[in-house]
Amino acid sequence: MDLSDYTELKKLTVGNNCFAKLESVDFSSTDSLESITIGMNSFMGGNSNPDNVLRIVALSLLSELRIGRYSFSNYSLCFISGADALEVLEIGNVNEESFNFQYGSLMLRCLAMTFFSSLDLYGLKSVVIGNKSFMYSKYAIFMS
Numbered sequence: 001m002d003l004s005d006y007t008e009l010k011k012l013t014v015g016n017n018c019f020a021k022l023e024s025v026d027f028s029s030t031d032s033l034e035s036i037t038i039g040m041n042s043f044m045g046g047n048s049n050p051d052n053v054l055r056i057v058a059l060s061l062l063s064e065l066r067i068g069r070y071s072f073s074n075y076s077l078c079f080i081s082g083a084d085a086l087e088v089l090e091i092g093n094v095n096e097e098s099f100n101f102q103y104g105s106l107m108l109r110c111l112a113m114t115f116f117s118s119l120d121l122y123g124l125k126s127v128v129i130g131n132k133s134f135m136y137s138k139y140a141i142f143m144s
Helices: none
Strands: 011-014 035-038 053-057 064-067 077-081 088-091 105-109 126-129 140-143
Touching: none
Parallel strands: 011 035, 035 064, 053 077, 064 088, 077 105, 088 126, 105 140
Antiparallel strands: none
């Protein structure tokens, strides 16, 4: 999925049951994004291929990332780095089986070096990891 031509895109919403066979998703090329919302059962990715990765890098304005139940269930990694405005990270639902990134790992690294200081995870106000998400994860790293 390449959104690099949409330089003014502020909000991306993907509904339920979309892009079932897409194997990797990289939102790194759209630094104007402020909000990403993915519905249920989207971006399934096939058979737990280690190359199935959700990559969100250097989206300095991104404040919300919401991923519905069962989405990215066969992805091996959720990698978020340089999303220094991130306040809400919601992956699945804690009250229902979600199975997001069921065999995948999570790496959240919100560190951007500036001339005077580093920006880090202190802006993060809410993290929700749904029931049975990252169930067989090898690691979950929250690094600032």
